[in-house]
Amino acid sequence: MKLKEVFKTTTLAAATAAMTTLATPAFAEILIGSTLAITGRASFLGDPEAKTLAMLVDEVNAAGGVNGEPIKLIQYDDGGDPNKARTFATRLVEDDEVVAVIGGTTSGATMAMIPIFEENEIPFISLAGAVAIIDPVKKWVFKTPHTDRMACEKIFTDMQANGISKIGMISGTGGFGKSMRGQCLDVAGNYQIEVVADETYGPSDSDMTPQLTNIKNAEGIQAVVNPGFGQGPAIVTRNYRQLGIDLPLYQSHGVASKSFIELAGDAAEGVRLPAAALLVASDLADDDPQKPVVTGYIKAYEAATGEPVSTFGGHAYDAFKMLVAAMETAGSSDPEAVRDALENTRGFVGTGGVVNMSAEDHLGLDLSAFKMLEIRDGNWTIVE
Incomplete structure (x- = not known):
């Protein structure tokens, strides 16, 4: 074969290959x-949220995808x-x-992102606690954690049952602490609770003794609530004991992990x-619909990471599972179809x-979803 013919054949083969490549659709991914x-x-x-999502993506893909x-x-990684x-x-x-987003570890990060997803009409499931994320309802925004307002209501219900009517508060000034402080002040009167001392601390503060001393000296105080997350509540707790304050201390669900203890x-x-x-899975009744869900997640997460679970990884678990269920229900990954299916989530056990969502409720949880826990012997126990 002459060189000219070889070149002609090679060129024709390359062109045919290129046309074949263009004609073959790209491998579809969600x-x-x-x-x-x-x-x-x-x-x-x-960190547990990220590890949970990675684990669940591997599980779904191994089973054939969505x-x-x-x-x-x-x-x-936005670092908060x-x-x-x-x-x-x-x-x-x-x-x-992307067709959907799961994220927003902190309330501050979540609130900063919401306008982006609302404007671009992308379903967003937040993993943060502030009630402002879903109240008022935003068309494209959902969340999985219980709200800070619900935390206040659960705490005040327990206080009311124990005859507590005068309390002190010491709150973090970050997004979650600030929001929960406001929510607690807003609903306290509904439970005949009077806040007689109200102190705050910054995210980098390493000693809350002055604020706690003010609370200790407040007249008639019967208990203390600490809205916050991160190291702040642990410092508050240590300083509280060092000052010999012999009153019930309530923390928020923002410390619901072994790292706080x-x-x-x-x-x-x-x-x-x-x-x-999730924190008291072994203590749940055998007929509790959550028991197989939480025990299954614990087993899978610990096997995948070698680490204990936290409620925060659980928020990611619920978000991902609901998103997958919404895509399966919609039969599509189209953002609008997924959004509509998320809003119609009913009877989802996480x-x-x-969870029972609606057009008026993009959380779908009530106070019965919260357990009141007490730390005993370095572990979680359910308050009867």
């Missing part, structure tokens, strides 16, 4: 986005910084072209807080409770 506080002050929240298509998770979170939210929408040490003994059933 692109899901996530931006979490994997590092930084809120990493004890974001509607026959594999999921690809595009994940960023609202500005970084907003930047990553924009990138997920404009560059990565480890940081607070023996000072955590007797602390009460509202939390999800680690946080039984």
Whole structure:
């Protein structure tokens, strides 16, 4: 064969191959986005969330994907910084072209991202606690954790049952602590609770003794509530015991992980807080619909990571499972179809409770989803 003929044949083959490549559709993937506080002050929240999502994506893909298509998770680490979170939210929408997003470890990061997802009509399931995330309802925004308002109501219900009517508060000034403080002040009167001392601390404060001394000296005080998350509540708890304050201390669900007990040490003994059933899985009744869900998640997570579960990883578990269920119900990964299916979630049993959403409620949980826990002998127990 002459050189000219060889060139002609090769060129024709290359052109045919190129045309074949263009004619063959690209391998379909469902692109899901996530931006979490994997590092930084809120990493004890974001790290188990990230590991949970990675584990669940592997499980779903190993089982054949969703509607026959594999999921690809595009994940960023915002360190709990609202500005970084907003930047990553924009990138997920404009560059990565995701069909839905799970994330927002902290309330501040979540609130910074909401306008991006609302404007671009992308379903967003937040893993943060502030009630402002879903109240008022935003069309494209959902959340899985119990709200800070619910935490106040659960705490005050327990106080009321124990004859407590005058309390002190010491709150973190970060997004969650600030929000929960406001919610507690707003609903206290509904439970005949009077706040007679109201102190705050910053995210980098390492000693809350002055604020707690003011609370200790408040007239008639019967208990103390500490809205906050991260290291702050552990410092408050240690300082509380060092000052010999012999009053019930209530924390929020923002400390519902083993790391809080480890940081607070023996000072955590007797602390009460509202939390999800996940922390007391073995204590649930056998006919409790949550028991197989939480025990299954615990077994899978510990096998995958070698680490104990926390309620924060559970928030990610619920978000991912609901998102997958919504895509299966919709028979599509189209954002609008997924949003509509999420809003119509009914009877979903997750680690946080039984979820029943509606157009007026993008959380779908009530107070029965919360357990009142007390730390005894370095572990969680249900308050009867």
